[in-house]
Amino acid sequence: MSGRTRVLWLAKGLGRGGAEQLLVNCARHADTERYEIEVAYVLPWKDALAPSLTKAGVRVHCLGGVPGTPGRADPRWPLRLRRLLAARRYGLVHTHMPLPAAAARLLAFGLGAGGTPRLVHTEHNVWDRYRPVTRWANALTYRRNDAVIAVSHAVERTIPPARRRPGAWVHVVHHGPDLGGAPQGPAARAAARAELGLPQDAFVVGTVGNLTPKKDQATLLAAHAALRRHHPGARLVLIGAGPLDARLRARAAELGLTDGVLFAGSRPDVPALLPALDVFTLSSRQEGLPVALMEAMTSGLPSVVTRVGGMPEVLDDGGQGFLVAPGDPGALADALGRLAADPGLRTRLGAAARQRSGRFDVAGAQQAVEAVYEQVLQR
Known part of the structure; x- marks a missing residue:
């Protein structure tokens, strides 16, 4: 389809966690007339949800090695991320885990459709739980986000004032499960x-x-x-x-x-x-x-x-x-x-x-996310 914006969702892994399941839920309700969603992840052994994304019509890229391979991720994954950004020319990169997000903010300049892709980050956790290296990486790069989505008001309140940008930059979106057809009774x-x-x-x-x-x-x-x-x-x-x-x-x-x-x-x-x-x-x-x-x-x-x-x-x-x-x-x-x-x-x-x-309307949550996309893409 012509006129679609190609969007990369970047995560650390695709294991059976809440943040990862949100990617699957949202992919099922994405506006495919407007957005072409792809997903990249770093940890090759955390790939349990990759088939669900593929089934939802999402192209999946493993940056850290061969999917399903145990052990450490290939340390060359940032280079693979940069090559992916250059080759696929994304209009927007939506990050979901802090360390891959920091890497994307540094690597995305001068790339993407018509230049640097827009950057949106979803904050899934309170800042208090981040390790010092994660906090340091965020401190250096966080204001490069064009917008931030927080999964709750409690999470939003922990983003330090010094890391924020002026205006309506942080958006709170309560996501929800996708349990259509789940058995009951x-x-x-x-x-x-x-x-x-x-x-x-x-x-x-x-x-x-x-x-x-x-x-x-x-x-x-x-x-x-x-x-x-x-x-x-x-x-x-x-x-x-x-x-x-x-x-x-x-x-x-x-x-x-x-x-x-x-x-x-x-x-x-x-x-x-x-x-x-x-x-x-x-x-x-x-x-x-x-x-x-x-x-x-x-x-x-x-x-x-x-x-x-x-x-x-x-x-x-x-x-x-x-x-x-x-x-x-x-x-x-x-x-x-x-x-x-x-x-x-x-x-x-x-x-x-x-x-x-x-x-808890997952379709409504994805619409709210896409409203943020529209906002930053129009700048």
């Missing part, structure tokens, strides 16, 4: 529990996230141990993989939870597994705005999550679930215990969560 619940090997009558708490310090599943395990003192049949499902897998399994054994915790690993079928849960939870110490929470609310689950990042922006304490302080297993256990003891409360909060989830 008693049959879906029974099937999901059978798939996970869970008793049909157990009280089940579940979480979705990489097994990393940021997600703090250690606090969740401690809370689950406390919950089981009053509800001994309660089960906990951890969906996700990561560097803390072995340590968390060992901690679960120390707490006597071997038969009470299911480590389900990384799963491509999370929407189909959510009906197995009675309650969704996140024990995170840091968040931007987790897709997993919005998926759970869309599925009609009450949630108990920590009061961090953008989570209080989409869940009211006592309205669609409960907010608790991070790093407090007692508070988390108490909130989970309230829901375990009161099926009626779970039903009411779950219904309210599903109603609130009407705000």
Whole structure:
């Protein structure tokens, strides 16, 4: 199609993470009459979502080596990025992870259709969690962005004033899940529990996230141990993989939870597994705005999550679930215990969560992103 702007979405990896899933969700709703979307990523072993992007009609480029290859990324990936920018002549580069973003800001000058491509960056995390080298790279290059999109107001507030440009430069866009056709109802619940090997009558708490310090599943395990003192049949499902897998399994054994915790690993079928849960939870110490929470609310689950990042922006304490302080297993256990003891409360909060989830419109979010594109391309 003539007249389309070619756009590159640049990410660190395409593994099963929330920010990466947003790329897939948005690709399915992109205006292909106006934009030709391509994706590039750095870490070749984090490629689980690459087939989904290809299926959505998006051309995918691996900069760090052969897709699926374990180990370190090829350190020549910045050179490959520069060659890609020169060859494909993008009108706009939309970055999604801080270090690749800093590289793009430095490498994009003098390239693209008619000159340097416009630069848009999505901020998925609060600045406090960035390592010193990341903060330094951002400090040097951040004002070269033509616009910034923050996934929540909490994230937007952490961008230092010194790194901002004047005017309407930062745009807050609440993204959402893409769960069209996801199973619901008693049959879906029974099937999901059978798939996970869970008793049909157990009280089940579940979480979705990489097994990393940021997600703090250690606090969740401690809370689950406390919950089981009053509800001994309660089960906990951890969906996700990561560097803390072995340590968390060992901690679960120390707490006597071997038969009470299911480590389900990384799963491509999370929407189909959510009906197995009675309650969704996140024990995170840091968040931007987790897709997993919005998926759970869309599925009609009450949630108990920590009061961090953008989570209080989409869940009211006592309205669609409960907010608790991070790093407090007692508070988390108490909130989970309230829901375990009161099926009626779970039903009411779950219904309210599903109603609130009407705000999470992935198509509308992509339209808002494309409005930012239009704004910067017209300058």
